[in-house]
Amino acid sequence: xxxxxxxxGPFLNWLQNSDLKEWNDTLPDLIDERLDDRRWGDMPExxxxxxxxxxxxxQSSDFTNGVxxxxxxxxxxxxxxxxxxxxxxxxxxxxxxxxxFGLQIDTEWRSDWKWDRVIPHLxxxxxxxxxxxxxxxxxxxxxxxxxxxxxxxxxxxxxKFVFQFNAIKKYAGVDLPIDVLPLGIEHMxxxxxxxxxxxxxxxxxxxxxxxxxxxxxxxxxxxxxxxxLETLVIDGPKGQTLVPEGRYAKMPNVWFLPTPETLVSWxxxxxxxxxxxxxxxxxxxxxxxxxxxxxxxxxxxxLDPNDVSKTAEGHPAPTRxxxxxxxxx
Numbered sequence: 001x002x003x004x005x006x007x008x009g010p011f012l013n014w015l016q017n018s019d020l021k022e023w024n025d026t027l028p029d030l031i032d033e034r035l036d037d038r039r040w041g042d043m044p045e046x047x048x049x050x051x052x053x054x055x056x057x058x059q060s061s062d063f064t065n066g067v068x069x070x071x072x073x074x075x076x077x078x079x080x081x082x083x084x085x086x087x088x089x090x091x092x093x094x095x096x097x098x099x100x101f102g103l104q105i106d107t108e109w110r111s112d113w114k115w116d117r118v119i120p121h122l123x124x125x126x127x128x129x130x131x132x133x134x135x136x137x138x139x140x141x142x143x144x145x146x147x148x149x150x151x152x153x154x155x156x157x158x159x160k161f162v163f164q165f166n167a168i169k170k171y172a173g174v175d176l177p178i179d180v181l182p183l184g185i186e187h188m189x190x191x192x193x194x195x196x197x198x199x200x201x202x203x204x205x206x207x208x209x210x211x212x213x214x215x216x217x218x219x220x221x222x223x224x225x226x227x228x229l230e231t232l233v234i235d236g237p238k239g240q241t242l243v244p245e246g247r248y249a250k251m252p253n254v255w256f257l258p259t260p261e262t263l264v265s266w267x268x269x270x271x272x273x274x275x276x277x278x279x280x281x282x283x284x285x286x287x288x289x290x291x292x293x294x295x296x297x298x299x300x301x302x303l304d305p306n307d308v309s310k311t312a313e314g315h316p317a318p319t320r321x322x323x324x325x326x327x328x329x
Contacts, residue, residue, distance in 0.1 A: 004035065005050040006166035011179045014151070019129070019194045026189075027181075034182035035159055046163040049089035053170060054079040056101055061172050063146025066112060067139060068099045069171050075101050090164050092294040095139040100171060108294035110287045111139045114201065114230070118322055121278040123226050125149040128196035131220060134203040137164035138180040144199075145178050154180040155188070191219045197226045202320075204231035205248075210256050214270040223329045227272065232257045233280070233321040238265060242315065249302035249311040249318060260321045267325045275325035283318040 008031060015024045037043040056075065062068040075083065083103055087093075096107030126148035132141050135154030138161070144152045156162070165180040185203075198220050200213070207213040217227055232254070234242045238261035248254035258266065260277045267275035285308070288299040299318070304310040309317050 005047060006169070007174065008179065010175055014177070020192065023189055023192075030187060031182060034157070034187075035162070040159045043159065045089060046160060049086045050163060050167055050170070052082065052086045052089075053167060054082045054086075056083070056171060058171050058173070063142045063172075065146075066097070066099065067142045067168065067172075069101065069168075071101050087167060088293070090160060090167060092296055093137070093164065094294055095136040096293075098139070098168060100168070106291040106293050107139075108288060108291060108298055112143075113287055114320075115140060115143045117279045117281060118201075118228060118230070119143075119147065121322070121324055122147075122228060123197065125197060129153075129194065130197045130199070131155070131195045132199045132201075133185050133217065134200065134206075135161075135180060137161040138168070138178070140199065140201065141165075141178055141180065142168070142172070145176065149177075149197075151177040152179075154178075155183040155185065156180060157182060157184040185213070185216050188216070188220060193219065193222050195220050195225055196222060197228065199228045201228070201230035204229065205254050205257055208255050210258075210266060211270065214266060214272075218270055218272065218327055221327045223327060225327055227267075227325050227327070228322070229263075229267075229324070230320055230322045231263070233260050233263060233319055234316050235259065235319070236262075238262055244313070244315060247313055248315055249299075249313075250297070251302075260323070263321065263323055267323065271327065272325035273328055275323055277321055277323050279322040281320055283320060 012028060015021060056071050058069055059072045060070045087105065093105055093107045095109050095111045096105050098105040125144055127150045130144050130149040130152045132154040135141055135156050138154045141152045141154040159182050162180050162182045198217050200217055204210050204213055221227060234257050236259040240259045241262055242257040244254055260280060264275045264277065283299060285300050290298040302312055303317055304312055311317055
């Protein structure tokens with residue numbers, strides 16, 4: 001594998017003796033391909049950001065109440081400034097928040113709010129092998145680890161998110177059983193049937209074929225495993241789905257927004273059992289917004305300025321449902 005400022009060695013060693021060992025023959029080359037700097041013109045800057053992170057001895061990490069990493073003594077002003085500068089070199093930070101040695105990374109999304117809505121409804125993650133599809137920089141992966149998962153694997157095709165994750169892992173502990181791989185779900189081996197819990201949060205509406213995505217997720221789960229799915233929905237009866245002809249909230253790649261009952265019926269059609277809606281929440285302007293760590297347009301810019309119940313295009317404003325289901329034994 002190419003030389004990187006982070007190391008997949010412990011993960012690949014674990015892989016050789018795991019239920020995923022068949023993946024070991026192809027994954028190193030795939031990671032190499034996906035992190036080829038010819039694919040990512042900004043990678044030299046991301047590498048510099050990781051390489052210039054200051055050396056700090058971590059005293060404690062808390063992934064149960066957030067992603068909070070502390071050191072025994074306050075950082076010097078020089079180290080604190082270098083930490084902030086290096087992490088800002090990986091802008092934009094979308095999922096979080098993070099707290100590193102007193103530095104608050106105020107991300108675009110209050111992903112902790114989503115986690116608080118999801119966690120009460122899960123089968124306990126203790127001793128489970130967990131996959132987070134489209135995990136971004138891995139914020140929820142850390143929270144899964146904090147909830148007792150024995151190993152967490154996140155996948156996301158954006159290399160910058162992989163760099164952000166590894167900036168956090170440098171201080172959290174490089175040997176922890178948690179990794180983010182630069183992959184999309186299409187890069188996963190077919191019919192693995194290995195994960196105890198699979199998360200897909202904020203992904204379904206970006207897929208041209210929602211049925212195919214639900215099938216792919218099902219084939220990643222072991223018999224009896226649990227799916228946790230969060231996606232945009234609309235209000236309405238079973239069978240109704242919004243298919244935006246143009247953009248939705250200024251996003252060009254939004255394909256299907258079902259009603260909650262329609263989403264449940266899709267899951268049944270794909271062979272899941274006991275699909276149920278456990279939460280429906282309208283995304284607030286406090287949950288998704290621009291910050292100094294994500295200075296681009298955000299939710300307030302995506303809505304009708306005269307009616308925040310509608311997107312800029314006149315569609316219903318973003319409402320998200322969490323649906324949980326299992327696969328049969």
